[in-house]
Amino acid sequence: MNQIIVGVDGSDQSIAATRWASDEARRRNASLRVVYVVTPWLFDFPVDPRAGAAREWLLKGGEEIVERAVAAARENSPGIEVTGVQKGGQAAEVLIEEAQDALMLVVGTRGTGTLTGLVLGSVSLQVASHAGRPTVVVHDSGPADHGEIVVGVDGSPGSGAAVGFAFEEAASRGARVRAVLAWTHPASTVPKELRPDDPESRTAERERVLAESLAGWRERFPQVVVTQEVVHQRAVRALAGASAGADLLVVGSRGRGGFPGLLLGSVGRAMLHRAHCPVALVPPPGA
Secondary structure (H helix, E strand, C coil), X not given: CCEEEEEECCCHHHHHXXXXXXXXXXXXXXXXXXXXXXXXXXXXXXXXXXHHHHHHHHHHHHHHHHHHHHHHHHHHCCCCCEEEEEEECCHHHHHHHHCCCCCEEEEECCCECCCCCCEHHHHHXXXXXXXXXXXXXXXXXXXXXXXXXXXXXXXXXXXHHHHHHHHHHXXXXXXXXXXXXXXXXXXXXXXXXXXXXXXXXXXXXXXXXHHHHHHHHHHHCCCCCEEEEEEECCHHHHHHHHHCCCCEEEEECCCCCCCCCCCHHHHHHHHHHHCCCCEEEECCCCC
């Protein structure tokens, strides 16, 4: 389905996510669906008239949240198809279900709902961990135009999907890709003379893994300029630093590299708190 789903909660962060999602829909010639999730009992038939009055008030507030987000999307990206819906249920479950056949799911970070206590900060972590589609978590940091997409690579199937997503993003934006493979040597308690080679002596092997991870995508997107970096550094620190000059950071949501110390799944989740730009967490094939 050529559609992008964005979860909203009435906060400034979710409006920022909506604007980001509308830009993405415009670039991909896709439609945008705004989803606001409320507690399930609001859709139950009220027995107590007083509960019915509260229910109507809360539902009316939810409708206003959806309408405001839809208006923000249309104002930000005129011409795209935008729809909105208010649904009852558990926020993460509903958003994951809505995005099942979508291009991606977009949410804000650290947002708190004004009506039902929905906290998109926690929801973003849940959907990023369990969604079967790419999930983009948007910080309310204002627009940026660095012309660069950063992608973390570790040689796993998960990071392979992330590389593909990064190239697609770069092609749609006319941006370049900066591919970063960060690794650390596993801690060792054996005598120094019995330890494996120094980290520097293994750089060539990591460079080969990085080049192989990019090769097919470079052929598919020859117009995208690519920079390759192999750094002997903890992935969280390396990717957080690289994100400062990026429009989007892309990592695998559950990837694990063939080398010790390459744990991009956990690193990706850490990036939700450390990155300086929106973060796309991309699941491995078949997730």
